[in-house]
Amino acid sequence: MTGLSQDRSITLSVDAMGGDQGPAVVAAGVSKFLSSDPAAQVLLHGQREILEPLFAGSDVAARVKIVHATGVVAMTDKPSNVMRSGKATSMWSAVDALRDRRADACVSCGNTGALMAVSMIRLRKAEGVNRPAIACLWPSRNPNGFNVMLDVGADIRADQDDLLAYAMMGASYARNGLGLKRPRVGLLNVGTEEHKGRAELKVASDMIASAADKGDFDYVGFVEGGDIPSARVDVIVTDGFTGNVALKTGEGTATLISGLLREAFLSSIASKVAALLTRGAWPVLKSRIDPRQVNGGVFLGLGGLVVKSHGSADATGVCAALSLAARLARSDFSERLAHRIAGVSALHQDTPKEIEA
Amino acid sequence: MTGLSQDRSITLSVDAMGGDQGPAVVAAGVSKFLSSDPAAQVLLHGQREILEPLFAGSDVAARVKIVHATGVVAMTDKPSNVMRSGKATSMWSAVDALRDRRADACVSCGNTGALMAVSMIRLRKAEGVNRPAIACLWPSRNPNGFNVMLDVGADIRADQDDLLAYAMMGASYARNGLGLKRPRVGLLNVGTEEHKGRAELKVASDMIASAADKGDFDYVGFVEGGDIPSARVDVIVTDGFTGNVALKTGEGTATLISGLLREAFLSSIASKVAALLTRGAWPVLKSRIDPRQVNGGVFLGLGGLVVKSHGSADATGVCAALSLAARLARSDFSERLAHRIAGVSALHQDTPKEIEA
Structure with missing residues (x-):
């Protein structure tokens, strides 16, 4: 990080x-x-x-x-x-x-x-915030290894204004938490085409696109569930119901696969030897997908x-x-975020210190 | 199966x-x-x-x-x-x-x-069906290796009546597709406690509980994203927006992990040897999580x-x-399902042939 x-x-x-x-x-x-x-x-x-x-x-x-x-x-x-x-x-x-x-x-x-x-x-x-959100870090294909997703469970609903606020807050978190100068923000939907999804998502999408310059992020449009761990996007915006289900589904899938892997490696003597041989590789993998390493939902x-x-x-x-x-x-993330959201900030004021330096 | x-x-x-x-x-x-x-x-x-x-x-x-x-x-x-x-x-x-x-x-x-x-x-x-649904098979910890989830994308919304119909249809699919005599049905939510989630989910939960005997299934109540691949439940009911996001999130997580695994196994000579030694174990694992093996969304x-x-x-x-x-x-799944949903059926008429035999 x-x-x-x-x-x-x-x-x-x-x-x-x-x-x-x-x-x-x-x-x-x-x-x-x-x-x-x-x-x-x-x-x-x-x-x-x-x-x-x-x-x-x-x-x-x-x-x-x-x-x-x-x-x-x-x-x-x-x-x-x-x-x-x-x-x-x-x-x-x-x-x-x-x-x-x-x-x-x-x-x-x-x-x-x-x-x-x-x-x-x-x-x-x-x-300027109606509904606070919980943001989590999600293992991803991006160079720093993580994406930001919010809301993952602060509230079970979010209207277009909330989703816009989530985009601003998520971008600010990615800047300060992941050191990304201009994060790429996507809005979670069931397809990337403009005509797909709920009507309020189309409205939110237009609002987020318009706010990208002020919020100092790039808006990539709609993203799908498969994009959450991808390198297409840095910040995934969604309502807390969908985000919570997605988060737990991802964790459940990772748990299922690691359980099956463990069984596969214990299924024969050859594979037990293999497990020994690869013990250097596992920590690398584990550090990428171990939920303990990315523990911490941040209230924004x-x-x-x-x-x-x-x-x-x-x-x-x-x-x-x-x-x-x-x-x-x-x-000083909280102060930077508050200034950004309240709209009283000059551009770039939540640029993290290590980028300014 | x-x-x-x-x-x-x-x-x-x-x-x-x-x-x-x-x-x-x-x-x-x-x-x-x-x-x-x-x-x-x-x-x-x-x-x-x-x-x-x-x-x-x-x-x-x-x-x-x-x-x-x-x-x-x-x-x-x-x-x-x-x-x-x-x-x-x-x-x-x-x-x-x-x-x-x-x-x-x-x-x-x-x-x-x-x-x-x-x-x-x-x-x-x-x-008797207002919104048809798409049901998918999801790799799981259950003995037959799969759970049923619906709707995964036929419609972006579902009210309580739709969710009830999904429960009936999903149970029928699990009986005929997976050979389960009395499937366990759960309703996807952000927590298992009764007070959690959207109001319409509480109404749907009561309706599904009341219909369990007629539909010949057991209702386990609310389930979370982490339960989708678990042995707690056989059929997961949700709206098509949430279900589609969950499905794609699960696929994306599996893809991320298998990509990282592949890299871990190519990271050293020892791990390449290990990959050779375990080549017997991989097909077992792959057959459990390979999306190609569970390809096919069924329109219900x-x-x-x-x-x-x-x-x-x-x-x-x-x-x-x-x-x-x-x-x-x-x-004869379609006919059995149609009879069940239309409510004109006697109990057990969609018991699959292999269970009757």
């Missing part, structure tokens, strides 16, 4: 509770991240009696400040309930640290809907930077989400 | 033109299919002067009857134009042979939208059996689509 230096001190606000794997895995991810990023500090929100022992004697303990919070948001909790009565939870506490500017970004492995709901009421939506369109780590992420996955949050925080 | 015998004579009506690969590839697929199915005959529609030489001296020539048609539907033709002025095309001719009962099923590699449009006006919709809800082969199918792919059409034609 981008080559921003780690010398700038940053603080991440991390919700230690609520993931599928429990706080010990989050703590292991935090340790891994802090070992790799000497200028970073973490505010860790959750039950002190559980969290403190996890860092006893650790090299990084001095850079972890535990913020006690008794409540835990469960994966099954309804977002509306958490909004009403979730003030004592670790999630709320983690978001509030960002709101109060005690941290530069917030990361949670918890309930996605609740995290978005709490983020919306505590951080507010950015000016809020008054602060929130990253959602996968609920079932292991320490490697949590570390990847924290590293992504740190990288984006150091690029 | 099912073990229906090939002793029953059947005739397939095949559109030889309009695919991406040209008529020679379709002819090669027809030859391959006829060699494997001695009781089958083919009506091959297209330009006689092109098609006749392709079967000169062939063993199967006696079972191929060429039906001359001058026009060709291009992949870029608008369906509405083909409906108005496509009477002289090979596609129209192929569908009409089915309509006139000169054939038991129709197969085309051509323009999907045009094929659906021509099929709708020539074959009419089955009683029409007054006749139409199978759409992938536009870029090679001879193996065309043969797979023809074999699928032959298998379904021999099971």
Whole structure:
């Protein structure tokens, strides 16, 4: 990804509770991240009696400040309930640290809907954004190895204005997260011909095309599901229902294939020998398609930077989400994005630092 | 798949033109299919002067009857134009042979939208069906290796009544195409909890649950994108926009991974040796995820059996689509489905023959 230096001190606000794997895995991810990023500090929100022992004697303990919070948001909790009565939870506490500017970004492995709901009421939506979106990185054929797709599940619907905002936000994310100067944006549809698809997509397509210069991106028009991992496009724009189904379908397909591969390699002695011979090749492949390496859905369109780590992420996955949050925080991504969306920006102001330099 | 015998004579009506690969590839697929199915005959529609030489001296020539048609539907033709002025095309001719009962099923590699449009006006919709659907087979963890998903692109929208009809039709297809006595049906959504997703999906979910006994299937409730290739479900119901995006995303992901695999195996001498050692394992894997083996979108809800082969199918792919059409034609699938949907059927009447036996 981008080559921003780690010398700038940053603080991440991390919700230690609520993931599928429990706080010990989050703590292991935090340790891994802090070992790799000497200028970073973490505010860790959750039950002190559980969290403190996890860092006893650790090299990084001095850079972890535990913020006690008794409540835990469960994966099954309804977002509306958490909004009403979730003030004592670790999630709320983690978001509030960002709101109060005690941290530069917030990361949670918890309930996605609740995290978005709490983020919306505590951080507010950015000016000019009606529906915030969640953007993910998708393994692709592009030189840097990834494409951006949004929305992958913040909202189940999006009208043409939302899709235009997603295009602007996605382009800004690709610039700051992937270091692309002028990202290529495509709108997901069931065909690339102009007459295909829903009527609102045609309207959105025209609007995005008109905004390309102001948004500093190239619009490639409609793209199809098969283009998501391709080198035809850098940013794929869609509504949160379609994007969520596509994301999970892609993950499910990758899981099916790797399971079948594993079985194929265990099917004979010859193939077991082959598996040994190719053990150098696997890490390369795995690093390209391992969902843990691209863990972290970024919430776009809020008054602060929130990253959602996968609920079932292991320490490697949590570390990847924290590293992504740190990288984006150091690029002042949220501020650049907010200026861009609000339309008060001069052109190029969200050009990332490493491109300017 | 099912073990229906090939002793029953059947005739397939095949559109030889309009695919991406040209008529020679379709002819090669027809030859391959006829060699494997001695009781089958083919009506091959297209330009006689092109098609006749392709079967000169062939063993199967006696079972191929060429039906001359001058026009060709291009992949870029608008369906509405083909409906108005496509009477002289090979596609129209192929569908009409089915309509006139000169054939038991129709197969085309051509323009999907045009094929659906021509099929709708020539074959009419089955009683009780508002929107016909396209069903595909999806490689899965189930014992028979496949799940059914629909709609994957007949229509870009579906209301609750359509989704209910898709559940009935998909269950019937799974019974007759995959030999499952009581298929498990799931409705695609962005989460499995009841409160998730669009309002119309909740209504559809209740309707499908109520129809499970009449439709002779088990309803498993909402499923997510990751469940499509899983063993949790046999039939995945969704609208044609979402289904088409999911299908193409799955294909794109499989293509990305196999490309990266190939590169990993060519990255060193050791891995090249490994590739040789595992050459026995690859066909097993490939037969599970090779899209050519599961080629053939079945049009459901029409007054006749139409199978759409992938536009870029090679001879193996065309043969797979023809074999699928032959298998379904021999099971009297269309008639069973029509009775089931029209609600005039007694229970179990679409139990496939091999289960009854």
